[in-house]
Amino acid sequence: MRFVKGHGTENDFVIVPDPDGSLDLTPSLVAALCDRRAGIGADGVLRVVRSKALGRDDLGAEWFMDYRNADGSIAEMCGNGVRVFARYLVDAGLAAPGDLAVGTRAGVRPVSLGATGDVTVDMGAPEVLGKGRAVVSGRSYAGLRISMGNPHLACAIDEPVAGLDLTHAPGFNAAAFPEGVNVELFRPLGDGRVEMRVHERGSGETRSCGTGTVATAVAAAHAEGRTTGTWEIAVPGGVLTVILDGTTSFLRGPAVLVAEGELRPDWLAAR
Numbered sequence: 001m002r003f004v005k006g007h008g009t010e011n012d013f014v015i016v017p018d019p020d021g022s023l024d025l026t027p028s029l030v031a032a033l034c035d036r037r038a039g040i041g042a043d044g045v046l047r048v049v050r051s052k053a054l055g056r057d058d059l060g061a062e063w064f065m066d067y068r069n070a071d072g073s074i075a076e077m078c079g080n081g082v083r084v085f086a087r088y089l090v091d092a093g094l095a096a097p098g099d100l101a102v103g104t105r106a107g108v109r110p111v112s113l114g115a116t117g118d119v120t121v122d123m124g125a126p127e128v129l130g131k132g133r134a135v136v137s138g139r140s141y142a143g144l145r146i147s148m149g150n151p152h153l154a155c156a157i158d159e160p161v162a163g164l165d166l167t168h169a170p171g172f173n174a175a176a177f178p179e180g181v182n183v184e185l186f187r188p189l190g191d192g193r194v195e196m197r198v199h200e201r202g203s204g205e206t207r208s209c210g211t212g213t214v215a216t217a218v219a220a221a222h223a224e225g226r227t228t229g230t231w232e233i234a235v236p237g238g239v240l241t242v243i244l245d246g247t248t249s250f251l252r253g254p255a256v257l258v259a260e261g262e263l264r265p266d267w268l269a270a271r
């Protein structure tokens, strides 16, 4: 089984090409691949499969990003993942540079990229669902519940995010998030700049989260009584740009392919 390792602002993925959808990608295989000591190590897996192989020709996108979290759970969408996925498609000669559409469980996401450089994705219209609260280290923070296709709770804090302990999952109102939630803690720095850390559903703290940066930009704009603007979101793994135009949202940043190889058949057989 071939694999490619990639990342977007250090949100890292094992990319598994499976054009015909023949792979049995079980939750335990995903967790084993993402294991940082006994596997390849990653925040998630991106299975590269033809939409047709999933019976999803209706999407109008040749390729479908089947995204899985590090614990093997399924998520609707991954903003860094879809950028890395598109970089892989172009690098592998499966798509031409320029504009392409990627199918996801949250719908089709249009992506723009050159042969090298940053990758921009139209993330769709953020959905603001109301207020919420997250509890970190016994402290309760007010936030905004936002859907980016997947669920987010973005909370503004007034101290440096570096001081937060995100080794444990933040507390949240399970009735408001029956499927779990990705929690962002962010501090506005002025002039559209924001610093953010995230605890992801199914993956723990990661060094970046694309859908989380868009949710953060929406919450930061909301706090200023706005719905538009360009935001530079600094995460532990780098900086992402989010553009809110009042209708949709765009996410721009690097997408890097690091390595490729072949999983050993004996390792796979033992899974």
Ligand SMILES: N[C@@H](CCC[C@H](N)C(=O)O)C(=O)O
Pocket (backbone or CB within 6 Å): 011, 044, 069, 074, 075, 076, 077, 078, 079, 080, 081, 150, 151, 182, 200, 201, 202, 203, 206, 208, 209, 210, 211, 212
């Ligand atoms: N890191 C991703 C989000 C991945 C899915 C998330 N953990 C969930 O369960 O919703 C991103 O870049 O958006």
